[in-house]
Every structure is written in C-alpha cells, then in structure tokens.
Amino acid sequence: MPAARLAVTLLILLAPLAARAQTAEVAARVLDDLGRGLADAVVVAVPADGDIKLPPRPREGVIDQVNKEFTPKVTAILVGTSVTFPNNDDVRHQVYSFSPAKRFELPLYAGVPAQPVVFDKPGVVVLGCNIHDWMVGYVYVSESPYFAKTDADGKALLAELPPREYIVRVWHPQLSGTEEATGKRIDASRARHVDVEWRLALKPEVKVRRAPTSERGGRY
Ligand SMILES: [Cu+2]
Numbered sequence: 001m002p003a004a005r006l007a008v009t010l011l012i013l014l015a016p017l018a019a020r021a022q023t024a025e026v027a028a029r030v031l032d033d034l035g036r037g038l039a040d041a042v043v044v045a046v047p048a049d050g051d052i053k054l055p056p057r058p059r060e061g062v063i064d065q066v067n068k069e070f071t072p073k074v075t076a077i078l079v080g081t082s083v084t085f086p087n088n089d090d091v092r093h094q095v096y097s098f099s100p101a102k103r104f105e106l107p108l109y110a111g112v113p114a115q116p117v118v119f120d121k122p123g124v125v126v127l128g129c130n131i132h133d134w135m136v137g138y139v140y141v142s143e144s145p146y147f148a149k150t151d152a153d154g155k156a157l158l159a160e161l162p163p164r165e166y167i168v169r170v171w172h173p174q175l176s177g178t179e180e181a182t183g184k185r186i187d188a189s190r191a192r193h194v195d196v197e198w199r200l201a202l203k204p205e206v207k208v209r210r211a212p213t214s215e216r217g218g219r220y
Pocket of ligand 1: 068092093094129130131132135
C-alpha cells in the first residue's frame, strides 16, 4: 500500500477515536439531605464563558396526562422546544401555567391539542390543570443543551460535552434555596470523565389531595 494511501486509511480509522477523545462526560449524583439518591433532579452544565451554541433545529417534547397526573412529572427541555400535551384520560383537562418563563392556557380538551406550546424562555414552568387541583408538573427549560434528569438512584450522565470549563448546577421541585447556589465549576477541558455529587436540602413536598370522586373516575 502506498504511504499516502496508508496515511489516509489510518486517518479514517482513527478519526472517530480522535472525535471521541475531544468530548467529556460528567457523571452526576444527586442525594437528598439523608444521603438517598434523588430522582427528578435536573443537572445542567453551562459553559463557564457563557458561550452557548444551540443546535439549529428546535426539538419536540411530549408531556402526557395519564390517570389525572402529568407524566412525566418533571420534564427537562432545551429552550425553543415545542411540547405537545396529549390527554390519555377519558376526562378533559385544562392545562395552564402562570410561571413568568411561560404563561399559557390550553382550552379544555380531550385528545391532543392542535397547537404545541413553545417554551421560548429559560426557567422553571409549573404546570397545573384547572379541573384537577392536584395535578402539578414541572418543565425545566434549559438555556444550555447539556442537561439530564436524575434516575431513581439520583444519577444523571451529561455526555459528549465539548472540552471546556462548565458551571454545573442542579434543580429539583423541592430544592430549598436557589439553583444558582448549587453551581460547581467543573473543568472538562482535559479530563474525559468527571464525577460530581450534590447533597441537597429539600423542602417538604406540597401535595393537594385528590378529590374523592377522582378515585372512582368522577364526573370530570
Ligand atoms: Cu385535569
């Protein structure tokens, strides 16, 4: 094989390795104040220099309504994502939010509303339903494309981060204190794998009791 061709072949073979070497991953673990893994926390890595490159195409999300609950209860999306709110119940829902990051109200509906909701500002959007007071959901609208939600063990993996410095923070519906206060500076410019852990002080969960009729199906 001529040297030039060999060099090209090697380049083609090694290119994916080189590309992979250029990215890093942050393995996050989020614990509650008793040291137990905390599910439904959103971990976000924001480039420390503030230079955020958003993917060109907006994404789509889905928040279901099943058994008169928002499913999932916590949804993390990138800013600009349009979300549909299909109703899988045999009753009608009226989904709304008064949160500054997105105020909206879907008319009372069954099935899938015609228009998705575009979440165009970063922040936390609290969802409610005008018919069922206990229905509460959260949309975490991230300004950065690097985010993940913790699983039942409190683990979340942020993969394929470009090698640079990040401020990594965490949010949870019961977080006591500000999300900003959880920020940790992580240098992912050389290390390919970084572990990071939080132990969060939590507020008690506020729960609205389900109406007695709801358990039997009710008239709504
Ligand atoms: Cu409802």
